[in-house]
Amino acid sequence: MDHTFAYRPAALAARDRGHALFAQTMGYVAATTGLFALGAFLGRNLPGVIAFVAYLAAFGALIGMQFTVRRSRDKTIALLAAFGLLMGVAVAPTLVYYARTDPQALWQAGAATALFVAAFGAAGYATRRDLTVLARFCFWALVALLLFGIVLIFVNIPYGSLVYSVLGLVIFAGFIMFDFQRLRRSSDVESAPLLAASIFLDILNVFLFFLRIFRGGNR
Template identity: 65%
Template sequence: MSDSVLTPPVVDLARDRGRSLFARTMGYVAATAALFALGASWGQDLPSAWGFVAFLGAFAALVGMGFARRRSSDLSVVLLAAVGLLLGVGSAPTLAAYASTDPQALWLSAAATALFIAGFGVAGYSTRRDLSGLARVSSWALVGLIGFGIVLVFVTIPGGTLVYSVVGLVVFAAYTLVDFQRLSRSTDVDSAPLMAASIFLDILNVFLFFQQVFSRGD
């Protein structure tokens, strides 16, 4: 009797916490995207060296979020804001170059990214299949992708940039599935900033890969 009375409230509480986590996480993602846009606007006229410094600062903020998660939720939010702003500053030269030479690629990339994240996000959030194995495979695939990207810096491979971008989209499709499944299965509201950072990085990488796909140059 006691189990039948207590179980429904426990289930409802978990469901409410899950919904609260989803709403908070996506709210943070939207705010981070807005700060990214602000940083990209600010960084257009800065020397290129500042872009590199901004990327280092964003990486440091991401590392800091891992340590701040259990100590201070407010600090995690501040660091997440710094990640968005600094990545925007660091990406400003690239975005400005696309805007001046091929602005259509920006709009196509934005639209494709929205559809891509929506599709794979819904799939990851709703699937009942355990994707933990996919997460491990994706991590190794990302290492291989980074290695291939380094090779492209020194070796000219016909169609190499397109291949790199398409493979990158496949890798981050997997990451998007995994991150949204993780979001669907967690009830830890304090993890929202860290989850938002992960999803935002998925979005940013997908956007940058689509830019290379839609750009006219190789």
């Protein structure tokens, strides 16, 4: 028996599952982004305390997805939808602020985010090198960046905001590459909502970092 022919159907099936995972994941990312926009619209006039509560609830939904992903696909998708909507409400005050003070920065940040994610997403999807170590490094770098952000609240460091944003972009470039590599390597369609949530968070953070950069540049 020619084992080549026995291997080909399995390889084709794995490739088909990979394509299905990619299509579903990016579909979920698009839907989550749409719900984020809806949440931002609904929350544009809400007080800041509501935005903070929505932020906490959004991450509660994200944590809940970890428990439902193997139990109920419908619940996981519902939690992903709630996550996108609640994150929109949470970020609404920030978007309203930029829309009123520097609307050009919103468009610039949006365009830059699209190019940034496309470039590093393609690089991560295409690379054969295991990026797990890079993801671990980026995680600890993100923790350090958060601590640096706390320092900036109390200490005036020249160009501190710009440095913070550029470092954030470098860190999330690594996360984007890692997440898109996971998207290529996995064939588990059930993981699509979790991958979509991770990629959406990458995109959102990149967008917010670019907002800070372009806001400073347009002053």
